Amino acid sequence: MNYWVQRLTASLMLLLAVSMLTFAAMNLLGDPLFNILGPAAADTKPESLEKVAAAKELYYLDRPLPERYVRWLGDMVTGDFGVQFGSTGQPPVSELVKERFPRSLTLLVMAQLLAAMIAIPWALISAARANKPADRISTVNSFLLIAMPNFALAVILKYVFGIKLGWFPLTFKATDPWLTRVYQTFLPALTIALPAAAVYQRLLRTDLITTLQEDFILMARSKGVGRRRVLFKHALRPSLFSFITVFGINTGTLIGGSLIVENIFRIPGLGSAIVEAILREDFPVVLAIVMIITTAFVLVNVLVDAVYTLIDPRVRR
Amino acid sequence: MSDTINRRLGPLFWIAVGWLVLISLLALLAPWLPIKDPDAYYLVRGERPPYAPSATHWFGTDQDARDMFARTIFGARVSLVIGFVAIAFGMLVGGTTGVVAGYLRGRTDRIVSFVFIVFLSFPSLVLAILITALLDRGLVTIALTLGVLAVAPVGRLARATTLSFAEREFVTAARAIGAGDRRIIIRELLPNVVIPMGALALLGMAVAIVAEGGLAFLGLSVEKGPTWGKLILIGAGSRELEKSPWIAFGPIIILFITVLSLNYAGDRVRSYFDVREIGL
Amino acid sequence: MTSLQTDGRVADGRLLTVEDLRTTFATERGPVCAVDGVSLTLDRGQALGIVGESGSGKTVLSRSIMGLLPSTARREGNIWFGDQDLLGPNAPDMSRLWGREMSMVFQNPMVSLNPVMRIGEQIAEPLRIHLGMSRRDAKATAIRLLRDVRIPEPDRRVDQYPHELSGGMRQRVMIAIALACGPTLLFADEPTTALDVTVQAQILELIAEQRAERNMSVVLVTHDLGVVAGHTDVIAVMYGGRLVEIAPTKVLFSQMRMPYTEALLQSIPRLDQKSHTRLNAIPGRPPDLHDPPRGCAFAPRCAFVRDRCREEAPPLATAENPDHKFACWYPVGSPEYHETKERISAGLEIGSTS
Numbered sequence: 001m002n003y004w005v006q007r008l009t010a011s012l013m014l015l016l017a018v019s020m021l022t023f024a025a026m027n028l029l030g031d032p033l034f035n036i037l038g039p040a041a042a043d044t045k046p047e048s049l050e051k052v053a054a055a056k057e058l059y060y061l062d063r064p065l066p067e068r069y070v071r072w073l074g075d076m077v078t079g080d081f082g083v084q085f086g087s088t089g090q091p092p093v094s095e096l097v098k099e100r101f102p103r104s105l106t107l108l109v110m111a112q113l114l115a116a117m118i119a120i121p122w123a124l125i126s127a128a129r130a131n132k133p134a135d136r137i138s139t140v141n142s143f144l145l146i147a148m149p150n151f152a153l154a155v156i157l158k159y160v161f162g163i164k165l166g167w168f169p170l171t172f173k174a175t176d177p178w179l180t181r182v183y184q185t186f187l188p189a190l191t192i193a194l195p196a197a198a199v200y201q202r203l204l205r206t207d208l209i210t211t212l213q214e215d216f217i218l219m220a221r222s223k224g225v226g227r228r229r230v231l232f233k234h235a236l237r238p239s240l241f242s243f244i245t246v247f248g249i250n251t252g253t254l255i256g257g258s259l260i261v262e263n264i265f266r267i268p269g270l271g272s273a274i275v276e277a278i279l280r281e282d283f284p285v286v287l288a289i290v291m292i293i294t295t296a297f298v299l300v301n302v303l304v305d306a307v308y309t310l311i312d313p314r315v316r317r
Numbered sequence: 318m319s320d321t322i323n324r325r326l327g328p329l330f331w332i333a334v335g336w337l338v339l340i341s342l343l344a345l346l347a348p349w350l351p352i353k354d355p356d357a358y359y360l361v362r363g364e365r366p367p368y369a370p371s372a373t374h375w376f377g378t379d380q381d382a383r384d385m386f387a388r389t390i391f392g393a394r395v396s397l398v399i400g401f402v403a404i405a406f407g408m409l410v411g412g413t414t415g416v417v418a419g420y421l422r423g424r425t426d427r428i429v430s431f432v433f434i435v436f437l438s439f440p441s442l443v444l445a446i447l448i449t450a451l452l453d454r455g456l457v458t459i460a461l462t463l464g465v466l467a468v469a470p471v472g473r474l475a476r477a478t479t480l481s482f483a484e485r486e487f488v489t490a491a492r493a494i495g496a497g498d499r500r501i502i503i504r505e506l507l508p509n510v511v512i513p514m515g516a517l518a519l520l521g522m523a524v525a526i527v528a529e530g531g532l533a534f535l536g537l538s539v540e541k542g543p544t545w546g547k548l549i550l551i552g553a554g555s556r557e558l559e560k561s562p563w564i565a566f567g568p569i570i571i572l573f574i575t576v577l578s579l580n581y582a583g584d585r586v587r588s589y590f591d592v593r594e595i596g597l
Numbered sequence: 598m599t600s601l602q603t604d605g606r607v608a609d610g611r612l613l614t615v616e617d618l619r620t621t622f623a624t625e626r627g628p629v630c631a632v633d634g635v636s637l638t639l640d641r642g643q644a645l646g647i648v649g650e651s652g653s654g655k656t657v658l659s660r661s662i663m664g665l666l667p668s669t670a671r672r673e674g675n676i677w678f679g680d681q682d683l684l685g686p687n688a689p690d691m692s693r694l695w696g697r698e699m700s701m702v703f704q705n706p707m708v709s710l711n712p713v714m715r716i717g718e719q720i721a722e723p724l725r726i727h728l729g730m731s732r733r734d735a736k737a738t739a740i741r742l743l744r745d746v747r748i749p750e751p752d753r754r755v756d757q758y759p760h761e762l763s764g765g766m767r768q769r770v771m772i773a774i775a776l777a778c779g780p781t782l783l784f785a786d787e788p789t790t791a792l793d794v795t796v797q798a799q800i801l802e803l804i805a806e807q808r809a810e811r812n813m814s815v816v817l818v819t820h821d822l823g824v825v826a827g828h829t830d831v832i833a834v835m836y837g838g839r840l841v842e843i844a845p846t847k848v849l850f851s852q853m854r855m856p857y858t859e860a861l862l863q864s865i866p867r868l869d870q871k872s873h874t875r876l877n878a879i880p881g882r883p884p885d886l887h888d889p890p891r892g893c894a895f896a897p898r899c900a901f902v903r904d905r906c907r908e909e910a911p912p913l914a915t916a917e918n919p920d921h922k923f924a925c926w927y928p929v930g931s932p933e934y935h936e937t938k939e940r941i942s943a944g945l946e947i948g949s950t951s
Contacts, residue, residue, distance in 0.1 A: 014435065014438055017431070017435040017438075018435060018439065021435060021436075025447050025448060026451070143580070144577070147573070147576050147580045147581075148573060149527040149530050149572065149573070150527075151534045151546070151549065151550075151553075152549065152573060154553075155549060155553045155558070155566075155569060156569070159558045159562055159565075162555075162558075163555070163558050163559050214708060215703060215708040215709045216709050216711045216712070218703070218709075219701075219703055219710070219771075219774075220711065220722075221692075221695065222663070222665055222695050222696065222700065222701045222703075223696035223700070223723040223726075223777075224692050224694070224695040224696030224697055224723055224726055225692070225696075225722060225723075225726060226726075229726075233714075234714070237713050237714075238711070238712060238713050252440040252441070253441050255440040255441075255443070256440040256442040256443060259442060259443075259446070259535065260531050260534045260535060263534055263535060264534065264553060274535070275535050275536055278536060279536060283451070286447065287447075290439075290443050290444075290446070290447050293440055293443055294438060294439050294440065297438065297440045
């Protein structure tokens with residue numbers, strides 16, 4: 001129990017530090033009023049002046065910095081992310097987040113699932129045929145995939161599968177039924193999944209090869225366990241640790257990559273929300289999404305730890 | 318490919334280095350090279366751009382009839398500079414901080430490590446997005462932003478390497494003959510840390526160049542002038558891809574080969590020096 | 598007692614015949630012959646000890662007979678198990694024999710058991726694969742097997758993981774796994790080396806007990822002559838990949854012929870020696886198998902070596918007892934042997950020319 005309390009406290013402190021950094025960026029890089037309202041801050045039109053007043057109140061701009069931070073943090077935690085000044089009617093940011101979040105989540109989950117589904121069989125086959133021609137080719141493939149920038153891969157996949165082969169649609173409608181939406185998310189998810197799968201596969205393959213050299217594998221063979229069963233039942237589980245750790249940590253990296261992919265494939269998720277907000281100079285939205293994504297990232301790492309303990313009985317306390 | 322520890326750097330390594338030298342030279346000498354003007358419009362009467370690749374336009378032209386080959390070369394200037402400055406900054410600041418933290422340990426180390434972890438807690442591009450959205454989009458700003466982001470990963474590696482070396486005998490020996498901290502860091506630790514950092518520099522540069530591309534796709538890259546990311550972005554629209562894929566694919570190919578070369582070279586350097594490490 | 602028999606098995610008599618077995622490994626520095634022309638036989642219920650230093654080829658020999666070698670290994674010769682030649686054109690799929698007809702107990706129980714699988718599952722696995730048992734039956738049999746190998750509270754232990762057991766108990770589990778399907782041949786590769794001295798005796802006792810109850814043949818591979826002394830019927834001595842002496846146990850200890858065997862015996866420290874007596878270690882090191890010597894493999898280290906030993910490798914000759922074979926030009930008891938012995942006693946240089 002002690003361990004978990006420690007872990008959670010550390011994560012909380014981390015989140016605090018992250019929020020401070022984000023807050024500092026917003027308030028110290030340039031004029032906070034400008035950061036929040038955009039060019040409207042300097043405007044003297046009556047609507048703009050109204051906005052300025054509203055902003056000052058909502059963001060406590062007349063108060064000293066530390067107080068501002070605490071109040072801002074309090075708001076964030078209770079789900080009040082401020083208001084979209086750039087849009088008509090100034091809807092709350094939380095509405096936008098609620099609308100966009102599911103799409104991003106679907107994308108991310110699909111991407112990781114695809115990546116695992118590709119990586120595990122790939123690694124098993126490579127490890128079983130280690131250093132033979134098939135394996136060497138696959139190593140080269142992994143390397144190429146990892147080197148390819150994700151936006152470039154997105155463009156390539158979009159061209160090959162979207163345009164030339166026409167397998168996947170390239171436009172999205174918010175009113176599409178759930179299943180269609182999943183189908184639409186497939187290609188972008190694949191873009192994210194392929195390089196990740198290459199990384200996972202490399203790691204898993206190395207660990208599998210190491211495990212296969214362990215004595216208990218020979219012992220299993222000596223019991224009459226067939227090659228395939230040895231691979232799946234004996235070698236796979238102990239080799240998964242690094243893979244799972246990287247899998248979890250990589251979720252964060254994928255979040256970053258998904259931002260770009262969302263924009264290329266025009267998926268209405270948080271990633272495109274950020275870009276639209278930047279174009280509109282609607283910085284509270286940017287800020288809110290940054291905080292949400294980062295918090296998710298930190299929490300995912302804690303979760304990864306938890307899963308780790310469940311899988312390896314030796315680590316259990 | 319880093320699975321096999323080779324004693325030699327290998328011929329492919331030199332090919333990769335050759336490419337990097339070539340593209341750097343082309344980028345450096347771009348204004349004086351006998352290539353077309355990247356900003357000029359090479360309209361042909363009676364035909365609407367974009368024009369497909371041909372003898373006059375090796376990479377074709379974009380929708381405004383600008384020569385893609387020239388634009389790619391000039392784009393290299395910006396992208397490579399950003400990559401280089403970013404990683405240089407990261408190495409300088411991150412490297413020194415990491416080494417000092419790893420050597421001094423104690424409180425300094427705890428503080429520095431915490432700072433690193435906070436920075437590393439942000440998913441990759443998110444912090445870059447935040448900063449570039451708030452500041453201007455000049456070349457220097459973007460390069461330095463990426464540089465700041467490089468500090469934490471570089472610093473973490475520098476610290477870890479220093480920690481492993483600081484335990485070794487040659488450091489204790491140096492201390493035994495009365496060498497002060499500063500001398501030990503500079504004379505004993507730094508030369509050994511430089512090697513894995515060299516590999517990281519190559520890999521880091523690839524990451525920085527790709528990061529610039531990513532920022533471009535979010536509309537956050539340098540405002541003036543072509544960069545590889547911006548060029549690809551222009552060519553990536555559905556309509557462009559359908560009718561004139563070369564707009565995107567020209568820069569994609571050059572970018573990919575460059576990033577591949579950097580990755581491969583960095584990987585080989587790491588492998589090569591790993592062997593020495595084991596031999597120690 | 599858990600015993601499982603099926604048809605087609607050798608009930609009594611000759612179980613294993615190895616004829617001129619040669620195992621070669623392909624390495625970066627060229628082929629290495631780890632087992633060089635070994636022949637031996639084993640009857641049902643017999644215990645054979647294979648003794649030698651590390652690098653003598655004893656482990657490779659046991660694995661070669663069983664067939665548990667990496668893909669870089671090539672075997673030549675014949676291995677008759679029952680009426681099947683395991684190296685012939687109609688050789689069976691070894692996965693069917695492993696665990697069922699022949700099993701192996703490995704040296705280090707800490708690394709030979711799967712750390713993330715429960716004990717019961719690991720014992721049940723061969724039962725389910727070879728005998729098609731259901732999960733429930735297999736678990737019940739596993740508990741019975743744990744009891745046979747004298748593990749207390751077997752129904753609790755069966756659900757535990759290897760790291761929850763002591764070294765001695767883990768080795769017992771290994772034995773239980775090996776015995777699960779009632780094999781006729783058990784290989785024990787240094788089964789006691791990784792264990793405490795007190796536990797060693799218990800494990801050897803356990804193996805002997807099971808051997809008697811199941812009429813099972815045992816091949817005990819070890820570097821420790823003390824281990825084989827009380828628990829084997831026949832002992833084979835390996836050196837440099839070759840079989841240098843083989844004899845019934847009592848005969849070997851009382852009438853050894855090969856100077857190497859004698860040196861091995863003499864290197865064992867004895868209780869009746871004064872304390873601080875220097876150990877009689879055999880000087881030198883085992884041969885490099887990449888570049889095997891032309892003559893007798895032991896020649897560089899033998900106290901009784903003569904020119905012929907270095908030139909020609911001695912063939913296996915038979916002693917008075919027809920079951921006793923050895924490979925030496927000037928064995929223990931020969932005139933040359935006595936000559937050299939006198940010279941050594943007289944304090945002259947070891948290793949003569951003649």
